[in-house]
Amino acid sequence: MATPAVAVAVLGAGSWGTALAALIARHGFPTTLWGRDAAVVAAIDQRHENPRYLPGIPLPDSLRATTDLAAAVRGADLLLVVVPSHAFTETLRALAPLRPPHAGVAWAAKGFEPGSGRFLHEVATELLGGDVPLAVVTGPSFAKEVAQGLPTALTVQGENTAFVQQVACVLHGPEFRAYTGSDMRGAELGGAMKNVLAVATGVADGMELGLNARTGLITRGLNEMLRLNAAIGGRPETLMGLAGLGDLVLTCTGDLSRNRRLGLALGRGKTVEDAVREIGQVVESVQTADEVMRLADRYGLELPISESVRDVLHGDITPAEGLARLMARERKAEYPEALFQGAQD
Numbered sequence: 001m002a003t004p005a006v007a008v009a010v011l012g013a014g015s016w017g018t019a020l021a022a023l024i025a026r027h028g029f030p031t032t033l034w035g036r037d038a039a040v041v042a043a044i045d046q047r048h049e050n051p052r053y054l055p056g057i058p059l060p061d062s063l064r065a066t067t068d069l070a071a072a073v074r075g076a077d078l079l080l081v082v083v084p085s086h087a088f089t090e091t092l093r094a095l096a097p098l099r100p101p102h103a104g105v106a107w108a109a110k111g112f113e114p115g116s117g118r119f120l121h122e123v124a125t126e127l128l129g130g131d132v133p134l135a136v137v138t139g140p141s142f143a144k145e146v147a148q149g150l151p152t153a154l155t156v157q158g159e160n161t162a163f164v165q166q167v168a169c170v171l172h173g174p175e176f177r178a179y180t181g182s183d184m185r186g187a188e189l190g191g192a193m194k195n196v197l198a199v200a201t202g203v204a205d206g207m208e209l210g211l212n213a214r215t216g217l218i219t220r221g222l223n224e225m226l227r228l229n230a231a232i233g234g235r236p237e238t239l240m241g242l243a244g245l246g247d248l249v250l251t252c253t254g255d256l257s258r259n260r261r262l263g264l265a266l267g268r269g270k271t272v273e274d275a276v277r278e279i280g281q282v283v284e285s286v287q288t289a290d291e292v293m294r295l296a297d298r299y300g301l302e303l304p305i306s307e308s309v310r311d312v313l314h315g316d317i318t319p320a321e322g323l324a325r326l327m328a329r330e331r332k333a334e335y336p337e338a339l340f341q342g343a344q345d
C-alpha cells in the first residue's frame with residue numbers, strides 16, 4: 001500500500017494529467033496537480049471535478065490543484081510531466097530551476113519534440129542534466145477509464161532502477177498494474193508511433209474498408225514500429241509489450257482514441273482542421289507523423305503506412321490515394337531477415 005512519504009507533483013491538468021494525479025492521490029500519496037487554466041484548476045481543487053477534460057468523474061478530495069508552478073513543485077519528491085509533447089520543452093525549461101534537488105522527473109506525454117524530432121528523454125537530459133533520474137510512463141491507457149477506476153496496465157521505463165520503482169510504486173494499486181523496464185527509447189518510440197498508426201486504421205474504418213483492412217494495418221504497422229525500433233537501438237520486447245503492441249491495439253480499435261477519431265473523420269471526408277477542432281483535445285499524430293518520417297529518413301527506412309498518414313495529414317494525397325498507394329506496393333517478404341539484429345549490435 002501507500003508510502004505517504006513520497007509527495008508527487010503532476011504537471012499538466014488535461015485529461016491524462018488529471019487521471020494520473022487522481023490515481024496517485026487515491027493511493028494515499030500527497031499529490032498536487034499544476035495546470036495553466038485557472039477555471040479548470042479551481043474546479044479540480046474545490047469541486048473535485050475536471051469539467052473541461054473529465055466531466056462528471058469525481059476526483060479524490062485529497063487532490064490539490066494550483067496554477068502556481070513553483071508552489072506545485074515545492075516539497076515534491078517526484079515530478080510527473082503530462083503536458084502534450086509540443087509543450088514538453090517549455091515546461092521542462094520552467095521546471096528545471098524549481099526542481100527540488102532530490103526529485104526525479106517522469107513524463108507520460110507521447111511524441112517527439114516538434115521540429116527537432118528529439119526523443120523527450122533527450123530533451124529532459126539536456127535541460128535537467130545527466131544526473132537527474134528520468135522515467136517514461138506509457139502503455140494502453142485511456143484517461144477516462146483510469147479516472148473511472150477501470151483495470152489498466154502500463155509500463156514505467158528508465159535507467160535509474162530506484163526511480164523507476166518509485167514511479168511504479170505510486171501508480172501501482174488495486175485497479176492499476178505498473179510494470180517496469182529500462183528501455184526509454186523503445187518505450188517512447190512505441191507511444192509516439194501508435195498515434196500515427198491509429199490514424200491509418202481510423203481512415204480505413206471511416207472508409208468502411210472492413211475488419212481485414214483494419215487488422216492488416218495494425219499488423220503491418222507493428223512491423224513498421226519494430227523496424228524503426230531496431231534502427232534506433234530499442235529492444236524488440238518493449239515494442240511487443242504494453243508500450244508497443246498493447247497501445248497500438250488500444251488506439252487503433254478504441255473509439256476513445258482521439259488519433260483514431262481523427263482518422264475516422266478523414267476517412268469520411270472531413271478536413272484535418274475541422275476534425276481536430278471537433279475533437280477539442282490534443283491529437284499528437286498531427287505533428288508526430290512528420291517526426292516519425294524524419295527519423296525513418298535518417299535511417300533510410302521505408303515506412304509506407306506512416307508515410308501515407310503524413311501525406312494525408314498534409315493534404316498531399318487523399319485517403320483513397322493513400323489506400324491505392326499501399327495496395328500497389330510490390331510483393332515482398334513479411335519480415336526482413338535481419339530485423340532483430342539491430343537491437344543487439
Ligand SMILES: NC(=O)C1=CN([C@@H]2O[C@H](COP(=O)(O)OP(=O)(O)OC[C@H]3O[C@@H](n4cnc5c(N)ncnc54)[C@H](O)[C@@H]3O)[C@@H](O)[C@H]2O)C=CC1
Pocket residue numbers: 012013014015016017035036037053082083084085087090091108109110111141142143144280281282284
Ligand atoms: N488522454 C489520454 O488518454 C492519454 C494521453 N496521453 C498523452 O498525454 C499527453 C497529454 O495529453 P492529454 O492530457 O490527453 O491532453 P488534453 O488535450 O486532455 O489536455 C492537454 C492539457 O495540456 C495543457 N497544455 C497545453 N499546452 C500547454 C503548455 N504550453 N503549457 C502547459 N500546459 C499546456 C492544456 O491546458 C491541457 O490541460 C499527450 O502527449 C498524450 O498523448 C497518454 C496516455 C493516455
Ligand SMILES: O=C(CO)COP(=O)(O)O
Pocket residue numbers: 110139140141142143195198247250251256257258259260282283284
Ligand atoms: O495514448 C492513449 C491511450 O494509451 C490515448 O490515445 P489518444 O491520444 O489517441 O486519445
